[in-house]
Amino acid sequence: MPIDLHLHTRHSDGTFAPEEVIRRAKSLKMTTISITDHDTVSALPAARRAAGPSTGSGDLEILTGIEMTAVSHDRELHVLGYGFREEDPAMQDYIRQAQERRHGRIHLMIDQLNARGIEVTRAEVEKIAGEGTSIGRPHLAEALLKKGVVNSLNEAFDRYIGDHAPCFVKQAILTTADAARLIRQAGGVAVLAHPYRMVEDDWIPSLAADGIQGIEVYHSDHNPATIRHYLKITQELNLLATGGSDCHGFRKAKGPLIGTVKVPDSCLEELKQTLKGS
Numbered sequence: 001m002p003i004d005l006h007l008h009t010r011h012s013d014g015t016f017a018p019e020e021v022i023r024r025a026k027s028l029k030m031t032t033i034s035i036t037d038h039d040t041v042s043a044l045p046a047a048r049r050a051a052g053p054s055t056g057s058g059d060l061e062i063l064t065g066i067e068m069t070a071v072s073h074d075r076e077l078h079v080l081g082y083g084f085r086e087e088d089p090a091m092q093d094y095i096r097q098a099q100e101r102r103h104g105r106i107h108l109m110i111d112q113l114n115a116r117g118i119e120v121t122r123a124e125v126e127k128i129a130g131e132g133t134s135i136g137r138p139h140l141a142e143a144l145l146k147k148g149v150v151n152s153l154n155e156a157f158d159r160y161i162g163d164h165a166p167c168f169v170k171q172a173i174l175t176t177a178d179a180a181r182l183i184r185q186a187g188g189v190a191v192l193a194h195p196y197r198m199v200e201d202d203w204i205p206s207l208a209a210d211g212i213q214g215i216e217v218y219h220s221d222h223n224p225a226t227i228r229h230y231l232k233i234t235q236e237l238n239l240l241a242t243g244g245s246d247c248h249g250f251r252k253a254k255g256p257l258i259g260t261v262k263v264p265d266s267c268l269e270e271l272k273q274t275l276k277g278s
């Protein structure tokens, strides 16, 4: 049964409206999806409305999700939260603060670009993102592309705003331990997103000690050897394995990825077991 536990919408840096994600999930006959926008859950009401009431078998189930930016080992990592109470006051508080920081941080990056003689304005970037969107670097990259500063989104990251590029500004307002605590106190499960190229293997035991309960083993950036590698780590450390495509609609060079990553049913079953126990 097709499952995809990592999807973005226009509420962060995906290009699809929540309704479009649901339409595609249904046409792919998916059984469970999770919309995991960056630091927001604002797409969920529209997604649920579009999915319709749950009446039994054959329905599309939507698992509450979020992708939080958090710091560990002096790097920004992504932590996925699943099945938490989205109205949880501490979670809502975090989301509000993260949104403020996202705006402030994009403004700082624009200042840095301007200081290098690159003309790009807040209004241009905010127009691309749209109101109420969890603004991020992909919107800024698109503005740079539109203005002809770069010839591709990748070039924008490589030259200017990627994690190791000169105009990058960190945005995380919490550590991975804080993120795991926040998700878990709201009844959810905390999972390390797409570790490949973002996380050194020897950090993983300390991330587990921080409260991270699983690893996103199946992901569009993970080839079969990578999957085997992380699966082994989950087994050694007794962590959950989860998976999803990380679809950003048309904002990724490979195009819409929804449903393209095979995630075993057992991943969802074990995730749900853990949710029940929490």
Ligand code: AMP
Pocket (backbone or CB within 6 Å): 013, 038, 069, 135, 136, 137, 138, 153, 154, 157, 158, 162, 163, 171, 248
């Ligand atoms: P932000 O949340 O603003 O830090 O932006 C993070 C998002 O930017 C990621 O989820 C990716 O979608 C995208 N991203 C990060 N690094 C790159 C890169 N090198 N090339 C293209 N997209 C990237």
Ligand code: ZN
Pocket (backbone or CB within 6 Å): 008, 013, 014, 038, 248
């Ligand atoms: Zn993204």
Ligand code: FE
Pocket (backbone or CB within 6 Å): 067, 078, 193, 194
């Ligand atoms: Fe991510």
Ligand code: FE
Pocket (backbone or CB within 6 Å): 006, 008, 036, 067, 246
């Ligand atoms: Fe993502």
